[in-house]
Amino acid sequence: xxxxxxxxxxxxxLSAVMxxxxxxxxxxxxxxxxxMGAVQKVFYFHVATAWVGMLGxxxxxxxxxxxxxxxxxxxxxxxxxxxxxxxxxxxAAIVLGSIWARPIWNTWWTWDPRLxxxxxxxxxxxxxxxxxxxxxxxxxxxxxxxxxxxxGFISVPLTFISIRLLRTIHPVVIGSAEAASQGGFNxxxxxxxxxxxxxxxxxxxxxxxxxxxxxxxxxxSAVETLRVExxxxxx
Amino acid sequence: MRSYFKAVGAVIWKDFRAExxxxxxxxxxxxxxxxxxxxxxxxxxxxxDTRASLSAGVLWTTFxxxxxxxxxxxxxxxxxxxxxxxxxxxPVDRSVIYFGKAVGNLLFMVxxxxxxxxxxxxxxGFNVFQPGFLGVVILGxxxxxxxxxxxxxxxxxxxxxxxxxxxxxxxLTLPVVIAAVKAxxxxxxxxxxxxxxxxxxxxxxxxxxxxxxxxxxxxxxxxD
Amino acid sequence: xxxxxVIQVNNLEKRYGPLTVLQGLDFEVxxxxxxALLGPNGAGKTTLLRILATLSRPTSGQVRIASCQLPQAxxxxxxxxxxxxxxxxxxxxxxxxxNLRFYGKLYSIGKERIQEVLALIGLVNRKDxxxxxxxxxxxQRLTIGxxxxxxxxxLLLDEPHSGLDQEAGETLDLVLxxxxxxxxxxxxxxxxxxxxxxxxxxxxxxxxxRIAASTSTGDMGPNELVAFYxxxxxxxxxx
Numbered sequence: 260x261x262x263x264x265x266x267x268x269x270x271x272x273l274s275a276v277m278x279x280x281x282x283x284x285x286x287x288x289x290x291x292x293x294x295m296g297a298v299q300k301v302f303y304f305h306v307a308t309a310w311v312g313m314l315g316x317x318x319x320x321x322x323x324x325x326x327x328x329x330x331x332x333x334x335x336x337x338x339x340x341x342x343x344x345x346x347x348x349x350x351a352a353i354v355l356g357s358i359w360a361r362p363i364w365n366t367w368w369t370w371d372p373r374l375x376x377x378x379x380x381x382x383x384x385x386x387x388x389x390x391x392x393x394x395x396x397x398x399x400x401x402x403x404x405x406x407x408x409x410x411g412f413i414s415v416p417l418t419f420i421s422i423r424l425l426r427t428i429h430p431v432v433i434g435s436a437e438a439a440s441q442g443g444f445n446x447x448x449x450x451x452x453x454x455x456x457x458x459x460x461x462x463x464x465x466x467x468x469x470x471x472x473x474x475x476x477x478x479x480s481a482v483e484t485l486r487v488e489x490x491x492x493x494x
Numbered sequence: 495m496r497s498y499f500k501a502v503g504a505v506i507w508k509d510f511r512a513e514x515x516x517x518x519x520x521x522x523x524x525x526x527x528x529x530x531x532x533x534x535x536x537x538x539x540x541x542x543d544t545r546a547s548l549s550a551g552v553l554w555t556t557f558x559x560x561x562x563x564x565x566x567x568x569x570x571x572x573x574x575x576x577x578x579x580x581x582x583x584x585p586v587d588r589s590v591i592y593f594g595k596a597v598g599n600l601l602f603m604v605x606x607x608x609x610x611x612x613x614x615x616x617x618x619g620f621n622v623f624q625p626g627f628l629g630v631v632i633l634g635x636x637x638x639x640x641x642x643x644x645x646x647x648x649x650x651x652x653x654x655x656x657x658x659x660x661x662x663x664x665x666l667t668l669p670v671v672i673a674a675v676k677a678x679x680x681x682x683x684x685x686x687x688x689x690x691x692x693x694x695x696x697x698x699x700x701x702x703x704x705x706x707x708x709x710x711x712x713x714x715x716x717x718d
Numbered sequence: 719x720x721x722x723x724v725i726q727v728n729n730l731e732k733r734y735g736p737l738t739v740l741q742g743l744d745f746e747v748x749x750x751x752x753x754a755l756l757g758p759n760g761a762g763k764t765t766l767l768r769i770l771a772t773l774s775r776p777t778s779g780q781v782r783i784a785s786c787q788l789p790q791a792x793x794x795x796x797x798x799x800x801x802x803x804x805x806x807x808x809x810x811x812x813x814x815x816x817n818l819r820f821y822g823k824l825y826s827i828g829k830e831r832i833q834e835v836l837a838l839i840g841l842v843n844r845k846d847x848x849x850x851x852x853x854x855x856x857x858q859r860l861t862i863g864x865x866x867x868x869x870x871x872x873l874l875l876d877e878p879h880s881g882l883d884q885e886a887g888e889t890l891d892l893v894l895x896x897x898x899x900x901x902x903x904x905x906x907x908x909x910x911x912x913x914x915x916x917x918x919x920x921x922x923x924x925x926x927x928r929i930a931a932s933t934s935t936g937d938m939g940p941n942e943l944v945a946f947y948x949x950x951x952x953x954x955x956x957x
Contacts, residue, residue, distance in 0.1 A: 327714050382665045389661055393654035397735030399718075403648045406711050410641065410666055413707060417669040417700055424692065425672060484736035497826060504823035512811035515848070576805025580864075582773055583807075584824035585797035718774040 267470055274467040277460035281307075281453075289453040301359040303453055307461035309352035309377060314465060315345025316380060319387075320412030323405030335401035336476035337469075338408055339391065344468050346384045348461075349377050372423040379418055383411040501586040505594025506601070509568065513602070519567045523606045527560040531614060549618045550678035554671055557607060557631075558638065562660050564602045565642040568595060569650040578650075582716065592712040596643040603635045620682045627681035633697040634674035637704060638667055644708045647715050673697045722749045724872060724903045725770065730779035732765055739765045741927040743779070752904040754914035754935075756947065757924035763907040764804070766924065767876045770905065771801045784872065797825065800870035800902075802878050806857045807864065810850040814841055814860050817849060818867060825868040832867070839863040839893060855886025862893055873897065875906040879913065891917065911947055912940050923950040 285303045292299040319341040326334035356374055357367045368374070387407055394400040446454060513519050534552045538544075572578040572595075581591050611631075615622040622628075642663055649659045673696040680690030727745035731738070739762045747753050755763050768774040769781060772792040781788040786795040808817050818832045836842045839859040849857065858878065865873065878894070879887050894917055898904055908914040915921055915935045921943070923931040931950030938946070 327711065379665050379668060386662045386665060389654070389658060390648070390652065393649075393652035393658055395653065399651065402714050402717065403652070406644075406648065406715060407662065409711065410644075410704075410707065413703060414666045414669065417696065417703075418672075421669045421672040421696060425676070480736070487736040500826070501824050504820055507823070508809065508812070508816075508820045511816060512809055515811040571809070575810065576803060576807050577809060579773055579801075579803060579805070580807035580821070581824075583771065583796055583799070583801055584821075585793055585795075586824060587793060718768065 263474075267467075267474075270463070270467045270470065274460070274464040277456075277463050281457045281460040284453045284456055289450050290447070292450075296362075298359055298362050301355050303457040304461075305352055305355035305359060306454070307457040308348045308355065309373070310458055311461045311465045312345045312349035312352055312377065312380070314462065315341045315348060315469075316412060316415070318469075319345070319408045323408040326401055326405045330398075332397070332401065332480060333473075333477070335397075335404065336473055336480065338401075338404055340469055340472035340476055342384050342387055342408070344465065344472060346381065348465065349381055349384075353377050353381070371426065372419055375422050376415060376419045380411075380415060383415075387411070498586065498590060501584065501590045502594045502597065505581070505590065506598045509571075509595075509598040510601075512571070519564055520602065520605060522567070523560045523564050523602065524609055526563055527556050527606055527610045528613065530556045530559055531610070531617070535617065545618060547679065549614075549620060550675045550682060552618075553610075553614055553678065554634070554675050556610065557603070557635070558664070558667070558671060560606055560610075561599075561603050561635075561638055561642065562663065564606070565599055565639070565646040565663075566649075566656050566659055568599050568602070568643075569646045570655075573650045578716075588713050588716055589709055591716070592643065592647075592708065595647070596639055596708075599639040599643050600635055603639060604632070607631055607635065624681055626687070627678060630674055630677045630681065630694065630697065633694070633701060634670050637670040637697060637701045640701065640705045640708055641666055644712060644715065647712075669696060669700050673700070723747070724749045724751075724784055725905070726780070726782040727766075727770075728780040730766075730769070730781060731777045732762070732769065732774070733777045739927060740769075743928045745922070745929055747903055747905060749903055750901055751920060752898050752918045753906070754918035754921045755905060755907040755924055756909070756911060756914060756921060757907075757930075758951070761924045762927050763924050764876055767801075767803075767874050767905065767907055771799060771803075771874050772796055773801075797868065798870050798872055800865035800868070800873045802861055802865045802873070802875040804876055804880065806849075806861045808849045808857060808860060811848060813846050813848055814852070815845040817860065818864060821864050821867055827867050831869075835863045835867055838866075838896070840889070853886075854881050855883065855889065858882060858886065858890060859893065862890070862897070866897060871902055873902050873904045873906075875904065877907055877909060879908065879910060887913070911943050915943050921946070923947065925951055 281303070285300050289300065289303070291297055319338045322334045322338035322341060325331075326338065353374065356377075360369060361367055387404060390407055391400055391404055394403055531552065534555070538548065538552070572581065582588070584590070611622045614620070642659070645662045645666075646659055649655060649662065652658060673693040677690055677693040677697065679685075680687070680693070723746055725745065725747035727743060730740055730743040730745070732740040743762075743766065745766070755766070757763050765774065769776055769788075770783065772788060772795060775789045783795055784798055786792075788795070809820070812820065815832065815836065818835065819829075822828070822832055833842075836845050839862060841856060841860060841863070844852070844856065849860065852860065858881075862878070865875075875894075878890060882890060891913070894904075894906075898917070904918075906914065906918065911921075915938065918935055920932065920934050922929050923946075930953065931946065933946055935943075
């Protein structure tokens, strides 16, 4: 029975601490924004989860490429783990975005580029999982997943650009002169600290979850191998 | 090199020959496309003004749905009597299969489009016979079939078959849909080309990128 | 006839995820030999044949066919391989002749050869009928025609007699014997021990993922063959 590696235990503790600290910073340290009020604080978590979602998406595509080149099962496990986890993170980002949007723009959903692209990525994830469930042979399943993750990853920037050209009311928070008129805002120093700390906290959290999920995948695979071996009359 | 193109040509010839016998694929695509246009006509009840902005969308939605049918059937034929193995056994590069099938799918889609467009023009009153617009139709169809052929090759080897293809394909082809619709609108409304040429650029970029990537990964999709 | 080794397989392993189908398999076929590969269901006969046909990649091990190392040199090798599998590999909506013409284009084969093959398999008078309308025996003969169209020096057959009635089976045997006489190297998997032994010069037994036993068919009668089969399974640790 493989026990949890020390480093993972350390990572567990670190993520927990950082998330709690981030929450503390958000609620108690960062100032309340003038125009939007308290709800603006959702922004810290919203961007962080969306950022992590993108991280996961990239990780899945990268793992896919590595799987195609090397054929090692581990890359497939990394890929599906990344997809599963960032599926949840993106969902959180979308929900948080809705919570933020409601009081500001008086609507739960907006068809703006970033939100729409996030929704599309969720759909790609859903398709990815459906594809996996439709293929029985493990090697083939891994190969198809890798190819689809890669295709998905390449299509998303193009999709984003297309939608962006189509329309936008999403606040451009970082670096736009018209930010305020679009509902954006400038961040002062304490906000910046909170913001980047949240980003870091969620990234660590993601790594932690990913590692756990990969372990789960590998254990699962080992169980499958044992099961098949005992069923076969000893090849 | 010549034998490569000869092989690709052989695959296309074979698909057209077989299709000519039964005409199942083409007629299914065609009937479906016309039905979709009809349904949209009643579902949307467009007055003359909104018609201008929505008709491009109706058109491309029709093409996308009808295209799915063609894509599914094209690869299903190969799976049915194990013919995919027959293609894999030929002493040619595996990409011949991809190109042969992709071009064949594209041609089928173009045939259907060629029939649907005049009908559409008749019902909605747009001049579809502008070379620029036809170019957009071709570019969009290329992108769609390039990705669709690759995905349907995967889907045909999976259990859940037909329904899986649209689910996999649609999220990936959104850039094509958006760009093709906007570019088509530009032509319908006689907007100066400079204003909407960016959409054509997006179509070209999409086509190039995905044909290249599809060629690189196709082997992996056919491996056993 | 040289005694050159045409097919050389060493320590072949094929796994599908956690499932190991072939393991530590050694297999050798010399030029002109007709080898029948027998074994219980699930032993891996089809898997082995697919690997030899370049349709499947080995998980590990060495496979050399006609001095081409697989899987890299697959494309070049396929010009010398003729494969008959479980499925007919024929297009139902094309005529018999059109099917051969299609494959002919892929292998760069001319019209005369197509007519020649049609005559060899006895389908000249049905060549313009859609393959959909062919009986199973006719489809099987056309499949063989497709396989030998490009005059391959190596033939791989996967249970070609399955689903055929007595008469169709005998016609098939005639075609196979003629084809084998032309000096080709043949590997055929089969369930039918006696029939296979009648065609082949050597019988190998595949059990539990490796070759468990081998014998030349020579003067062996049906009883001896069955005894060989049972013994091979037992000693190979099988069924």
